[in-house]
Amino acid sequence: MSLFNLKNKVAVVTGSSRGIGRSIAHQLAKAGAKVVVSSRKLDACEAVVKEIQSFGGEAMALTASISSKEQLENLIAQTRQTWGVIDILVCNAATNPYYGPATGMSDEVFDKVMRNNVLSNAWLCNLVYPDMKAQKDGAIVIVSSIGGLHGSSVIGAYNLSKAADMQLARNLAVEWGPDNIRVNCIAPGLIKTDFAKALHEDPLLSAKYNSQAPLRRMGEADDIGGIAVFLASPAANYVTGQTVVADGGMMIR
Secondary structure: OHHHOOOOOEEEEEOOOOHHHHHHHHHHHHOOOEEEEEEOOHHHHHHHHHHHHHOOOEEEEEEOOOOOHHHHHHHHHHHHHHHOOOOEEEEOOOOOOOOOOHHHOOHHHHHHHHHHHHHHHHHHHHHHHHHHHHHOOEEEEEEOOHHHHOOOOOOHHHHHHHHHHHHHHHHHHHHHHHHOEEEEEEEEOOEOOHHHHHHHOOHHHHHHHHHHOOOOOOEOOHHHHHHHHHHHOHHHOOOOOOEEEEOOOHHHO
């Protein structure tokens, strides 16, 4: 288990009060990391902290909106003040406020998607970079989506942002590799979370998906949490700039 040991590592996970982010926070804590649970709502974050503490993990709750650079700066500053340097960053929080054709999308909605799903990740990565550069060690995981690997007539801007996240990881992996900082993406398929509720609760879509996916099921949040642990751990010391697809095999049919 030493390959997956994150004892005393400090990890910040955005959007970790529910769904995939919550699972990632749980699994990082189980591997020994001290986890900052962050989202916009403090009570929801504190509930996850209590869950982590119930199995002996260490965590604290800090609020931040990914749309605010000032709040993200405060998130990182408060983490440093409490626990010191940040070893692991997981950029999980994202938004998808529009469902429909690109021709009907306003500039404001497009700007919001790109700001929250791409620019905020770039902000966070740059905020933790000094710590990681100074210690010549760090792991960044960006939660993208298989949407970034194919086109869509209804969630085009979201898919565009998720493709950009993959390229952000590749660019930073090249730029920061000499400092021993690894940057990778996870691209989940359809996961049964509140974020994808409209999709997985549609009986027709659900039946179609389950009949087409090679594993014959939709994903669960815990199908993703362990991948983040792998990418953050010594087991992935020679992995950078990659996108790990976790979609039950949908993209290889």
